[in-house]
Amino acid sequence: MEKSMRILEAVAAPGGPHRLTDVVAAAAVPKSSAFRILASLTEQGFVRPQSGSRYGAGPRLRALSALVSGGEPASIGRILGVLRETVGQTVHLALHSGQSLTYIRKLEGDQPFRTASRVGMRMPLHSTAIGKSILAHLPEEEVRALIESAGLPRRTPKTLTTPGALLAELEAVRDRGFAVDDEENEPTIRCIGAAVLGPDGHPIGGVSVTTVTFLVSREEIEAYAPALLAATEALAPLL
Structure with missing residues (x-):
């Protein structure tokens, strides 16, 4: 030790x-x-x-540092704050850590509800918007190794639980530049997420915009994509 x-x-x-x-x-x-x-x-x-x-x-050490310090550079908070003000929804920043991701920042949206997520929570990759955006930027052999190791446990009836379905979804994520979690991780929760990439193109983590299905349609949340992608691009040099 x-x-x-x-x-x-x-x-x-x-x-x-x-x-x-x-x-x-x-x-x-x-x-x-x-x-x-x-x-x-x-x-x-x-x-x-x-x-x-x-x-x-590594990302898990960075996440631990953020938890201990209780914050992050002011510029990171500013970028996330701008995104939250633009979309009016809850915003998460997470770092990739092995077979999962870890939330290191959460800004609640201007909505009459609160999500159950919290800073320090570890989440699966295959059923979350941030997770799928991270997987989309990994080599396919690495994705298959993660599937073999962690499996694809069903979180809701909409979770993608077969390698073929997940790999096809990751191709769609690469095409549009962001991922969608449409009640795949938690009922009534809808998110979009995009990866934050390091200088070598490897995903460090990602950012998501989270809302509920009974207030925001899929088409409406996908309209937040330009603001989301602008935030991930601005965050890349800071992580």
Whole structure:
């Protein structure tokens, strides 16, 4: 445990991503042990490997940091606030973490209802708008591996529970640039979501606009897509 914590501290130090040799030196952990620990932390989403045998903070570590600090850079809050004011609905920011995503920010909409989601909640990828937008930007072999590992559990009668149906939906997500959760994760809840991409095109996380089916139609929520996509593009350099 102590070795893992020292390695996490070394990876999270300013100036990253850090070379393996620098992580080993900073953490004072033998190289063979460090490599095994980094592999485990990578699998769990706390560390993200980079080119050139370098390691940086992974999405799960970033989510944990946001939970501890109770916030994020003001510019992130401003971008999400503009989106919330534009659409008038609840807005979520989540980071990708292994087989799931983790909400790190939630702004309630100007509506007479409250959703059950909360900061720190982990959600599945296959049945949520953010999750499907993330999957759409992963290689198909990685998506199939996630399906094999986590399965496609049915959350509602509308959940996509077969690999073929999900892969076809991900193709549609790529075509239109955003995903739709039309009561697939929770009854009466309708969302659209789009991925936030890193410099290498890999999905870091995503943003969603959430409402309820009895107030906002699918056509109406899809009309929020331009504002949603503008927000994800603005957030990309900040995550």
